[in-house]
Amino acid sequence: MKKDKPKYRQIIDAAIIVIAENGYHQSQVSKIAKQAGVADGTIYLYFKNKEDILISVFEEKMDMFADNLKEIVKEDASASEKLYKMIENHFTVLSSNHHLATVTQLELRQSNLALRQKINAVLKNYLIFLDEILTEGIENGELDNRIDIRLARQMVFGTIDETTTTWVMNEYKYDLVNLTEKVHRLLFNGLKA
Amino acid sequence: MKKDKPKYRQIIDAAIIVIAENGYHQSQVSKIAKQAGVADGTIYLYFKNKEDILISVFEEKMDMFADNLKEIVKEDASASEKLYKMIENHFTVLSSNHHLATVTQLELRQSNLALRQKINAVLKNYLIFLDEILTEGIENGELDNRIDIRLARQMVFGTIDETTTTWVMNEYKYDLVNLTEKVHRLLFNGLKA
Amino acid sequence: MKKDKPKYRQIIDAAIIVIAENGYHQSQVSKIAKQAGVADGTIYLYFKNKEDILISVFEEKMDMFADNLKEIVKEDASASEKLYKMIENHFTVLSSNHHLATVTQLELRQSNLALRQKINAVLKNYLIFLDEILTEGIENGELDNRIDIRLARQMVFGTIDETTTTWVMNEYKYDLVNLTEKVHRLLFNGLKA
Amino acid sequence: MKKDKPKYRQIIDAAIIVIAENGYHQSQVSKIAKQAGVADGTIYLYFKNKEDILISVFEEKMDMFADNLKEIVKEDASASEKLYKMIENHFTVLSSNHHLATVTQLELRQSNLALRQKINAVLKNYLIFLDEILTEGIENGELDNRIDIRLARQMVFGTIDETTTTWVMNEYKYDLVNLTEKVHRLLFNGLKA
DNA sequence: GATGAATGAGGATTCATTCAT
């Protein structure tokens, strides 16, 4: 499996650094190769093309979010608590890796539509778990049963995403994790029964 | 004033059509010129460069949103009603112009960071009016005085934006304006006292 | 018409020189542009792509052969005389332009199959006139009526071509036109009644 | 001797198959290695470089032609008969191996000049025997003593070659060996006393 | 003001060859 070889991760990590530091349009394959300490051609032993590197960056990192979220969903807790943990996890992961935050919130969005659609497919995994939290909350009477799951998901994701993007655009100059409680309150108030 | 000359608007309108139909990365200056019925060089008599065309597209159209919103804010109505009208206006304008919706929600986001930052500056105008609604609502006791205005604004804008983008990505196949009430309820519940 | 503009011919002529002097595989577009005294991009205002330059080189020059041959065919002369003039014309044109001879006999044959097939299509024009000479000669009893036109054409063209290629590979060190008479005798003996 | 080891022939045979099926420009060393069932690196234990493989392909197969021709020359027969057998042999060998015919008539000609010059050196062996037939024929009065041996050789070889190439380009859809008699008549008529 | 021909910088990708194992 290519993904288990050390060079695969080396290149993924190099891509995040290069994109964060140079911007999407200034991240040539040769720059990524240099940062990864491999030859240009080596990139193509592990990735089909440049786009494939970018999708892989997203997949690898999104899996981390999804895995964490999966754990959270499994826990024995209220929907409110799970939502809280989800927001906290999202903010914590990105707070601890500014490069990754820049890449996901700003740079990757400059990619073409085809790539963005693939990225959205990856996002689906994440949103499935969010849907579970919402469904569960409605069933146990904690959330308003008149809410439309799809819209609710868009509110939650849109708010988290917009909050994170604003934080990145303000160059991380305030503490993102500190906002968890307020964001949670806004969102939960909107959803609760 | 260049903006008042007919060719200025011709080019702006051509740009929206070309970008919506061909995608951001396939919208060469020569294509826009052809659609506008002018020579390539003429573009540069009205716009500094290509980026300037795109910013102007956004400015022109955003002004329409902002102007509408300004009227809404001035009305004698509750914060809830104003929020409702704002969402409704946003959805109505984009519903009536799919080209414009595609351009603002998908295509323009593929532009580089510099352009996106300028677009954000334009957005500020819009968000200022949103802030007014929120501030007013807090002052008259309609909204929870513990809410953080900035976060609230991000929730409102993030939700509207995410909802619109999802609608565009689903190729307008359901009615966006119909969602106004549900979106309003979700948001207002999150904000109310 | 692009073909009538001076830059079109400038580029064609530059291509012949560059290919003859550097070989097919060392004839980069930028080299041709430099030789032609235009920018790289200008090439693409006149030619679809690199292959199109090469096909055009062949077309332009082959037309010269075909035009001359057309005149010869029209003359009031025996098949033997027409064949003689055809060989003489072929040898004379290439003798007077060593660059062109190198390009058609050696370099252009290194191109890929697709290009060679297009070149063959161009050759058809030339061979049609050759067929006319042969048919006429059979009809007036000058040539053996048992000959297969297609094979005869292949003998004539194959011999002329092989003779020319050998001359180019020997670096033009003997006089090609001087061989006309001997080549004509060999071929005509093979064909005559 | 490397040539006697089984892998040497394996690689030669693999090269013919790969080139015939994929075309010269799509016949990467790795593809030939795979077809031969060896590792890429192994190729370089038997051949100096890629060009060396191609020359060897030609050498091996040309030797077959030359060996056959040698036998023909030795026979006690007229020049006319020997010429007939030579043409017949040439057509028969290539008719029975379409892969080889495609490779020698079309694909190998796409190689660079250096390779083609080496191929010509290999051809010399073949042409020496042809020269012998011609010299003998002149000496015994069968052929016209005014013919130029070099030109005669070019006519014979050019005609055979052009006939074969046309047959390959027409995708072997008629019988090449059937043309022997007609080709022989054309050529011999050109040469006879 | 208007034109459109000309410019030229910039980058993803392939593949023959090597060499440590």
Next chain:
DNA sequence: TATGAATGAATCCTCATTCAT
């Protein structure tokens, strides 16, 4: 002998912008 992962040089084409007319 045999392997195959790694190397890195090399090039066609696009398109925003200019400027002579």
